[in-house]
Amino acid sequence: MRVRNGCPRSRMRRTDLLRSGAQGLLSRRARTLLTALGIAIGIAAMIGVLGISSSSKAALLARIDDLGTNLLAVQAGQSIFGDDAKLPEAAPAMIRHIPPVEQAAAVSSVDASVRRTDLIPSSETGGIAVTAAEPEVLDTLQGAMDEGRFLDEATTAAPAIVLGSVAAERLGITDLRQGPMVYLDGHWFNVIGILEPLPLNPDLDRAAFIGYDVAKQLFDTKANATTIYLRTHPDQVEGVRSLLARTANPQAPNEVQVSRPSDALEAKAAVDANLTRLLLGLGAVALIVGGVGIANVMVISVLERRSEIGVRRALGAKRSHIAGQFLTESIMLSMLGGVTGVALGAAVTRIYATRQGWLVNIPTEALAAGVGAALVVGALAGLYPAVRAARMDPAEAVYPTG
């Protein structure tokens, strides 16, 4: 053995430190498992919350990307006197002239109601907004047809109508096989198409679209657009956005409202972040409770193992060896819980995300943080019991009472 200044030194191998810790845990298996469970639950909750929210966010962002974040909407807002303002007739053309604008299409609300038959009173509109639309609207919104086709140059003056998904449902029209017709304030229109839901523009799901020409002719609709939808080059969205109000209405830019429909969806992801923080906090509380449990169990263990501590001191353990042994035991206990918790949290995330049809996305940092948190909790929880064990008077500890 090593000798310094003619004096033998007490030393313990690191492997023996781990061995003594493991041995302490193995000799009290039920207690070890129950205590580790507390930590495992806390860590699993945190990993699960992080994993699920990050998977859901990744799925949502992927979907938003898919729908395109380059769709903008220009609407007439209100004048400074509070009345409804109007966009100038030239607004769509002006907007199309902005170079990064790739597509634009106007819609205008039509003062008419749509009904399944002429027997239903016109007051019962079913909340369906009759809307004049340019044929380019479909492409600009990247909408898809569930049935039939959208309006085109040939139908803009014809009594043809395309229904949004909700509008079709409310009118009880599910397919076009019977050649369904609807009744608009004294005029029958052929239903030529039904749209699939428009995720970025859910308000348009309640619309029924007709051509501008027929709208002007039958319902006296003005050429002023209610809303102009446009797609820009993906890298120039903000630049175009800042130009839109002045371009659409150079006389009164402050009466123009510009919005980005994908923002609403992104806001949903941000709302999730608050919930995530709350759940994370709950997980942290569970972890702290788990840590208190470990400290408690370790203090009991120190008291129970008084004679073991005394014997180890008699066999040559320094105070620091005793402290190290109990600290190691506490950390191993917590890590057992931590690793179990990480595995559990990852499994829960995987199952949940797969069920939702999301890609599983668990941040590696979360896994590392889970294990790291267990380490820190174990070290903190073990500190007091370890110091207490180290301070025990060896002469008293080797005697059964006193």
Place this chain on the structure above:
Amino acid sequence: MTPVLELSAVTKEFPGNPPVRALDGVSLRIESGELVGVVGASGSGKSTLLNVVGTLARPTTGEIRLEGRDIAKEPDRVLAGLRAARIGFVFQQFHLVAGLSAVDNVATGLVYRGVSHRKRRHASAEALDRVGLGNRGEHRPNQLSGGERQRVAIARALVGDPAIILADEPTGSLDSRTSDEIIGLLLDLNTQGATIVIITHDHAVADRLPRRLELVDGRIVSDRQVAGVAS
């Protein structure tokens, strides 16, 4: 040759009102290879003497030399090193770790010397052989009788070949037959060269030991060398 142990005017007081003087001016020499019995009534200071000699407790005044080195004022880490290398303990309650096999219990006697696990188990198996338990190495304490447990504890004390083995009432928890066997074992180990101090209040035990110290109220009242008792 320097004695293994040399005490001069050692006192130990425990604080209290009035303070308890558990050792009162104890002076004593133990040479290498001796087997010494310490007798005395309960409360006479036998355990205190053993703790002070074994560096588990510090004397209040006086000098203690272990193999010539004054240990009264050494820091804890030095004392720990001495205990690990030079002192072996045997206790009345055996104090084996319940979760460890006999051989692993014996091996804890070498843990604080930094000996590798493999070498420890090897040395422990040999020590178990010496105490007659070579075939019980993998048994846990609860699978062993009281006498066997004390043999494991003795093996743990001697596995590191210490300068001195200190046994506090090693037969105190055993019946008289088993007690005889354990004393026989300690006598054997002594004839093989081990220096041993045995505390006992049992005169049948003390009568078998070649040198007897008697403590009364923390003072040595007799120190007799008896020729020819060791078998």
